[in-house]
């Protein structure tokens with residue numbers, strides 16, 4: 669059964685650790701993240717972008733697959749299925765499809781329209797027992813074609829959006845999606861501290877977790893980050909392990925071309941990476 673992300677994130681914020689959101693791309697990805705969560709007794713959030721959902725043929729396919737896997741695999745830890753950077757339309761598609769959590773990314777709208785749409789979606793989510801994430805300011809880098817520069821959110825604007833009744837708040841603190849450039853200045857802890865002072869108990873979300881040094885991650889958790897999104901890092905280790913397998917000519921040996929064999933090293937790499945992140949975030953044993 670899926671749960672909303674509200675309770676797991678409130679516990680994380682109070683307990684000074686963070687729950688990982690691991691984005692899924694296919695059945696293999698989903699299976700490895702669930703295995704990692706169950707093995708480490710960690711709560712987990714499965715993130716699905718609009719692009720990934722389109723790839724998997726639709727939000728309904730994703731929701732039905734995840735629910736069936738939780739059942740067939742005997743998963744006992746709390747699992748939330750969360751729409752990542754959802755458009756207004758995608759939010760309703762996910763509510764319909766049976767997701768347990770959504771993120772409404774209204775950064776393309778003027779602030780008044782963003783607030784109005786956020787409020788409306790908060791009401792729908794509350795009635796359905798779903799959790800909802802909002803974003804203040806644009807988070808840099810590229811995600812599904814959306815490009816930003818790694819800016820810092822205005823803490824007062826964060827407070828205003830938090831007060832609308834969202835369950836978690838993503839705010840730009842110099843973080844960006846994808847790989848970080850060599851001249852990246854690092855996270856702005858000053859901004860994070862100011863946001864946390866104003867928003868109190870609100871679990872804060874750190875997007876673009878790939879490539880942020882471990883000590884910065886730990887400091888961010890100490891300053892109120894309770895959810896960290898990881899996507900690119902799993903893609904990189906999957907690709908690397910798969911390349912090694914093919915470069916070693918293993919697909920040419922015996923039945924090495926069987927997808928269950930060919931994808932196995934990449935799958936193992938995803939699982940190991942997810943466990944490594946859960947240990948870093950401190951969510952191990954918190955299910």
Ligand SMILES: [Zn+2]
Nearest residue numbers: 807811875876
């Ligand atoms: Zn993001």
